Amino acid sequence: MxxxxxxxxxxxxxxxxxxxxxxxxxxxxxxxxxxxxFWLQDAKLREEAFSGNIALLLDDKLVLLDSQRRNYQVIDxxxxxxxxxxxxxxxxxxxxxxxxxxxxQRAWVEKRLQHLDASNPAQSGAESVHDTGRSExxxxxxxxxxxxxxxxxxxxxxxxxxxxxxxxxxxWQRVIETLGRLTTGINLPTELKARAPDPLGILGxxxxxxxxxxxxxxxxxxxxxxxxxxxxxxxxxxxSPVPDSYFTVPAGFHLVATTARATWxxx
Numbered sequence: 685m686x687x688x689x690x691x692x693x694x695x696x697x698x699x700x701x702x703x704x705x706x707x708x709x710x711x712x713x714x715x716x717x718x719x720x721x722f723w724l725q726d727a728k729l730r731e732e733a734f735s736g737n738i739a740l741l742l743d744d745k746l747v748l749l750d751s752q753r754r755n756y757q758v759i760d761x762x763x764x765x766x767x768x769x770x771x772x773x774x775x776x777x778x779x780x781x782x783x784x785x786x787x788x789q790r791a792w793v794e795k796r797l798q799h800l801d802a803s804n805p806a807q808s809g810a811e812s813v814h815d816t817g818r819s820e821x822x823x824x825x826x827x828x829x830x831x832x833x834x835x836x837x838x839x840x841x842x843x844x845x846x847x848x849x850x851x852x853x854x855x856w857q858r859v860i861e862t863l864g865r866l867t868t869g870i871n872l873p874t875e876l877k878a879r880a881p882d883p884l885g886i887l888g889x890x891x892x893x894x895x896x897x898x899x900x901x902x903x904x905x906x907x908x909x910x911x912x913x914x915x916x917x918x919x920x921x922x923x924s925p926v927p928d929s930y931f932t933v934p935a936g937f938h939l940v941a942t943t944a945r946a947t948w949x950x951x
Contacts, residue, residue, distance in 0.1 A: 701725040701923040708916045723923075727858035728931045740931055744865050747933060755940045756933055761866050813842075813892040822902065830896050838906050844898035856899060864894045 704722040723730040729741040736751040746759040813832040820829050820843055827843035847853045847860075893900070903916040 701926045702920050703923045704918050704920045706916060706918040708914060710914050711912050723926055723930055724855075725926060725931070727855050727862070729859070730930050740933075741859070741862065742931060744862060746866070749933065749937060754937050756937050757940055759866075813840075813895050815896075827901055828898065830892075830898070830900075832892055837908070838910065840892070840906070841904040842892070842896065842898075842900045843902040844896055844900050846898045860894055860897065 702724045704724065706720045706722065708718040708720070710716075710718075721732050729739075731739040733739075738749040738751065740747040740749070744760060747756055748759070749756045812834075813830055816829045816831055818829040819826045821827075822843060827845060830842040830844055831838055832840040832842075847856050901918060904912055905914045905916075907913045
């Protein structure tokens with residue numbers, strides 16, 4: 685999964701750009717880090733994976749470009765909502781459809797509904813991000829430490845800089861607002877997130893970023909046994925403005941339908 689925290693660094697002067705060089709190190713392959721690049725300008729984002737695929741964050745939508753197939757997909761709030769997990773809606777539909785079944789079959793359905801409750805994040809212990817109150821020193825700077833946990837188990841750790849400490853904080857705020865609009869009211873279980881076309885990890889990170897109101901500089905992801913699985917680090921540099929064409933769909937690309945099993949891969 686790519687580094688959605690790059691979205692956090694839209695902290696540039698008007699019409700200036702920032703180039704973000706991101707390095708993702710897998711614990712299983714420490715000698716072979718993955719490198720990505722992002723361009724941020726006017727609260728828009730362009731991300732290029734080393735495969736040549738491109739993701740654009742534009743207004744209230746995410747546009748995914750497949751460079752080999754020369755097509756693109758669009759993810760907006762309506763599409764995300766269609767993928768969202770709503771156990772109550774599923775339960776009501778099943779109850780209506782099985783009302784006239786024999787007792788034994790209804791009992792089986794009720795058992796499945798109980799399983800649905802157990803799989804609902806709201807019932808099983810929702811993930812939450814919180815400020816630990818700690819700081820960590822990295823390259824002569826102190827960063828706040830935030831963590832996301834579920835049922836007491838550490839999932840993700842962030843080192844962040846508060847928005848108030850960023851130049852042009854309004855740019856960052858606009859990006860947060862875009863992410864908030866994309867994901868308001870959604871509830872995607874982990875297995876659906878893994879299938880959804882989400883190369884920037886927006887579905888899994890947006891609510892954290894909104895809650896933190898800060899720019900993540902480092903993200904550490906942990907395995908279920910508590911061991912470090914992946915660490916992402918970004919560095920940024922200011923740049924002269926890039927052409928507006930960086931944030932548009934190139935000519936010759938055609939729109940394709942977006943589904944929960946889309947195969948766009950950012951690597």
